[in-house]
Amino acid sequence: MATELQARPMAREPLSKDRVLRAAVALADGGSIESLSMRKLAHELGVVPMAIYKHMANKDELLDGMVDVVIGEIDPPLTGSDWKSAVRHRILSARRALLRHPWASGVIESRRTPTPVVVEYMDSMLGMFRSGGFSVDLTHHVMHTMGSRVFGFTQELFNDPPDGDPKTQATMVREMAATYPHITELLLAISHDRGSVVGPGCDDQFEFEFALDLLLDGIERLRQQGGVQA
Amino acid sequence: MATELQARPMAREPLSKDRVLRAAVALADGGSIESLSMRKLAHELGVVPMAIYKHMANKDELLDGMVDVVIGEIDPPLTGSDWKSAVRHRILSARRALLRHPWASGVIESRRTPTPVVVEYMDSMLGMFRSGGFSVDLTHHVMHTMGSRVFGFTQELFNDPPDGDPKTQATMVREMAATYPHITELLLAISHDRGSVVGPGCDDQFEFEFALDLLLDGIERLRQQGGVQA
DNA sequence: CCCTGTTGGTGTACGCTGTACACTCCGAGA
DNA sequence: TCTCGGAGTGTACAGCGTACACCAACAGGG
Numbered sequence: 001m002a003t004e005l006q007a008r009p010m011a012r013e014p015l016s017k018d019r020v021l022r023a024a025v026a027l028a029d030g031g032s033i034e035s036l037s038m039r040k041l042a043h044e045l046g047v048v049p050m051a052i053y054k055h056m057a058n059k060d061e062l063l064d065g066m067v068d069v070v071i072g073e074i075d076p077p078l079t080g081s082d083w084k085s086a087v088r089h090r091i092l093s094a095r096r097a098l099l100r101h102p103w104a105s106g107v108i109e110s111r112r113t114p115t116p117v118v119v120e121y122m123d124s125m126l127g128m129f130r131s132g133g134f135s136v137d138l139t140h141h142v143m144h145t146m147g148s149r150v151f152g153f154t155q156e157l158f159n160d161p162p163d164g165d166p167k168t169q170a171t172m173v174r175e176m177a178a179t180y181p182h183i184t185e186l187l188l189a190i191s192h193d194r195g196s197v198v199g200p201g202c203d204d205q206f207e208f209e210f211a212l213d214l215l216l217d218g219i220e221r222l223r224q225q226g227g228v229q230a
Numbered sequence: 231m232a233t234e235l236q237a238r239p240m241a242r243e244p245l246s247k248d249r250v251l252r253a254a255v256a257l258a259d260g261g262s263i264e265s266l267s268m269r270k271l272a273h274e275l276g277v278v279p280m281a282i283y284k285h286m287a288n289k290d291e292l293l294d295g296m297v298d299v300v301i302g303e304i305d306p307p308l309t310g311s312d313w314k315s316a317v318r319h320r321i322l323s324a325r326r327a328l329l330r331h332p333w334a335s336g337v338i339e340s341r342r343t344p345t346p347v348v349v350e351y352m353d354s355m356l357g358m359f360r361s362g363g364f365s366v367d368l369t370h371h372v373m374h375t376m377g378s379r380v381f382g383f384t385q386e387l388f389n390d391p392p393d394g395d396p397k398t399q400a401t402m403v404r405e406m407a408a409t410y411p412h413i414t415e416l417l418l419a420i421s422h423d424r425g426s427v428v429g430p431g432c433d434d435q436f437e438f439e440f441a442l443d444l445l446l447d448g449i450e451r452l453r454q455q456g457g458v459q460a
Numbered sequence: 461c462c463c464t465g466t467t468g469g470t471g472t473a474c475g476c477t478g479t480a481c482a483c484t485c486c487g488a489g490a
Numbered sequence: 491t492c493t494c495g496g497a498g499t500g501t502a503c504a505g506c507g508t509a510c511a512c513c514a515a516c517a518g519g520g
Contacts, residue, residue, distance in 0.1 A: 014468075014469095015468075015469080037505080037506065037507085038506080038507060038508080039505080039506075039507090047469070047470095048469065048470055048471075049507085049508085050469080050470070050471080050508075050509090050510095051468070051469050051470075053507095053508070053509095054467080054468055054469070055468090058507075058508075059507065059508090106339075106340075109336075109339070109385050110336075116409075119410055119413065120409070120410065122413060123409075123410040123411070123412050123413045124412075126412035126413060126416060127411070127412045130412055130415075136415055136416055136419045137419065139412075139416065140416050140419070140420070140432070141437060141440050141441075144384070144432065144437035144438075144440065144441055145437075145440065145441035145444055145445075147377070147384040147385060147441070148384070148385045154374070154377040154378070155339050155377060155378045155385065179346075179350070179353075180349055180350065180353040181353070181357070182353045182354075182356035182357045182360055182369075183349065183352060183353045183356060185360075185366055186356060186366055186369065186370050189366045189367065189370070190370070202370070202374065207371060207374035207375075208374075210371050210374065210375065211371075211374055211375035211377070214375055214445070214448045214449070214452070215375075215444070215445070215448070217448065218444045218445070218447065218448040219444070222444070244497075244498095245497080245498080267476080267477065267478085268477080268478060268479080269476085269477080269478090277498070277499090278498065278499050278500075279478085279479085279499095280479075280480090280481095280498075280499070280500080281497075281498050281499075283479070283480095284496080284497055284498070285497090288478080288479075289478065289479090
């Protein structure tokens with residue numbers, strides 16, 4: 001037909017580490033992380049499971065690569081502003097990346113040793129504090145304090161309330177109030193600000209920023225008083 | 231021989247939900263959580279795998295039960311002291327329980343919906359803030375801020391540095407300094423306070439309490455200024 | 461030109477997992 | 491004594507990650 005290339009009918013573009021990674025991230029994005037198996041991934045790529053192993057040592061390497069993809073979506077540190085807003089911006093950028101890939105937080109936590117990409121991210125995060133005038137020690141403690149927030153997430157601890165039908169909710173609330181008075185009180189307060197009785201839960205973005213700012217403010221106070229005495 | 235009981239040679243004591251749970255916790259304690267399979271657990275109990283399913287619906291129920299065991303080890307709230315030291319004590323008690331069962335933090339995070347035992351723990355935690363004079367809203371935000379710390383853990387993010395032999399460490403440090411200057415700086419500062427160059431890592435207990443107190447202090451400030459304006 | 465070595469994709473197979481389902485056995489109640 | 495229910499068993503299945511042998515296509519050198 002046209003040129004000498006493109007002879008075979010439907011010749012697949014060949015596999016590559018990158019193509020495998022992109023397919024894996026896409027597969028995890030649409031569905032949970034449990035739905036990511038080597039076999040399903042291979043099927044998605046139109047290939048036999050073992051073909052993946054020509055480009056990846058094993059599933060751990062695949063997961064590491066997927067984390068790197070997500071970390072790669074985080075904005076670089078912005079320069080020319082105070083440490084606090086720089087850190088705040090970057091962490092919120094990390095959070096946006098993590099929200100695009102809800103499986104990532106769990107995978108990040110599950111990794112035994114970090115990849116170079118992750119280490120580099122941590123290093124640059126440390127650098128933001130150091131150049132903001134923090135001592136080495138204080139930088140260290142501060143990173144521990146921020147915990148997983150430097151990656152833009154806190155553990156959710158119980159993902160979503162499985163809200164039942166709204167007719168029996170009134171009685172449910174009544175008997176809940178007996179055993180869990182404070183939780184009920186809180187749920188009612190939340191749902192008052194919103195529509196239903198057992199609404200879609202909390203405003204996670206607000207809560208994240210609330211905690212983040214509380215931490216940043218406390219950290220700034222420590223910096224001003226010149227560090228920490230252990 | 232003796233009485234009419236105890237006839238058969240080595241009659242096992244029968245299985246029970248409790249015995250299964252205790253065996254499962256013990257098995258997870260000595261080894262990681264991946265080493266806990268229904269088959270290994272059954273073997274440990276001297277029984278065939280399917281026997282467990284007469285007492286547990288499935289593995290999820292087993293894991294839930296194991297979490298409940300750990301939560302049950304946390305001290306109840308102490309009464310007659312200010313909210314801050316009461317909360318602090320309880321959280322550190324939770325931390326001790328979690329340190330006794332290192333697998334528990336991961337399992338807690340992985341649960342989709344909390345068990346009544348866990349809900350009760352959360353409720354009593356909320357109650358401690360409420361009776362400390364916190365508004366419902368502030369209590370809510372505060373719980374989010376504390377995150378997994380109410381269970382006594384922060385995610386570790388990378389468990390342990392796999393320190394190599396100490397001879398080549400000097401060169402390793404040198405080339406690490408090139409790519410990760412701030413991390414190297416920090417590692418050196420830590421190792422200076424201790425023995426080796428790539429020591430056993432951070433003092434996790436110190437870091438946990440550092441972050442906890444920073445949070446508690448920030449939270450107390452919020453309480454004094456009467457809540458939060460969103 | 462052929463010959464050979466490398467590289468990417470295949471097929472088969474193994475040991476592990478959770479668990480459905482049909483079975484047996486034993487003690488208690490009618 | 492007969493029956494019934496519940497505890498423990500045995501077999502079986504689908505799914506997982508992946509080791510290993512194989513094979514087709516291509517590259518470079520004689």
